[in-house]
Amino acid sequence: MxxxxxxxxxxxxxxxxxxxxxxxxxxxxxxxxxxxxxxxxxxxSKDNLIEEIMKTGYREATKLVSTYLEYKTPKDYISNLLDLPKILVLANKDFWQMQYKIMPLNAMAVTHHKLFMKPCNDFLVKAFAELGYKRPVLEAEILLLFIEGLWKHIAAHEFDTGHIDEIIHLTKKKYGLMSAEK
Structure with a gap:
């Protein structure tokens, strides 16, 4: 190395x-x-070092997202997006823990995160519109708030993956993305 x-x-x-x-x-x-x-x-400088860590972390996250989060159908996109917080944090837990800690006070971290999430918002609006939701922009905003909270929760706490899976499963059921069993 x-x-x-x-x-x-x-x-x-x-x-x-x-x-x-x-x-x-x-x-x-x-x-x-x-x-x-x-x-x-x-x-x-220390700021350049932080910037390099941000670029590297989001580059890795983008690679993961690009293979996992392809838009095929609206329901598949929403379902896969709901899985994303767990997948991303587990793939690079140190990076996401750092992001969780520094985002409230670091404009650079906020900017990188917004750029990373922007395509998700656009595709979510499209998905909710195709599914016939009356307010697709608002639906996308609500779901992104949930996803933001979920990745932060996973990054900030030691967690039981089964519990996180249950939360994701229940959310998918609420959006009609899977059968009601479980």
């Missing part, structure tokens, strides 16, 4: 634990077993 990758992994760990404001480049250097100067050589 390269020193640059060591720095990124150490920074993600430190930012997740302490947030980006309280974390120091010195603590990141110690965690990565490198000099603080090497951090600045690769990233120029």
């Amino acid at each position: 390269s020193k640059k990758q060591d720095i990124l992994e150490a920074a993600l760990k430190i930012f997740t634990e302490f947030g980006t404001t309280a974390a120091s480049t010195k603590s990141i250097a110690t965690e990565a077993h490198v000099s603080e100067a090497l951090i600045f050589k690769h990233f120029k």
Whole structure:
């Protein structure tokens, strides 16, 4: 593994634990077993380091979404979107835990997240319109609020996957995306 990758992994760990404001480049250097100067050589500033972690995390999330969240039918799209919070957080828990912690105070994190979620909103509006909902924009907003809360809950807590699965299953039933058994 390269020193640059060591720095990124150490920074993600430190930012997740302490947030980006309280974390120091010195603590990141110690965690990565490198000099603080090497951090600045690769990233120029702590903000650039944060930006690189954001880009990497959302790049990985986008790859996962692009293979999993293809729009075929409205019901399939909504159903798959409801599975997404669990899938994303479990695939890269450290990144999503960091996002959960820093989003309230970090404009960069908010911007990256909004850009990531924008296509989901557009497709949800389309799906609800095709399904005949009277207010597809509002329905999309409601579902995205639920999804936002769900990924944050999963990232913030140790959880029982069975319980999260039950929440997702119940939500799918409420939208008529599956049979009523279970």
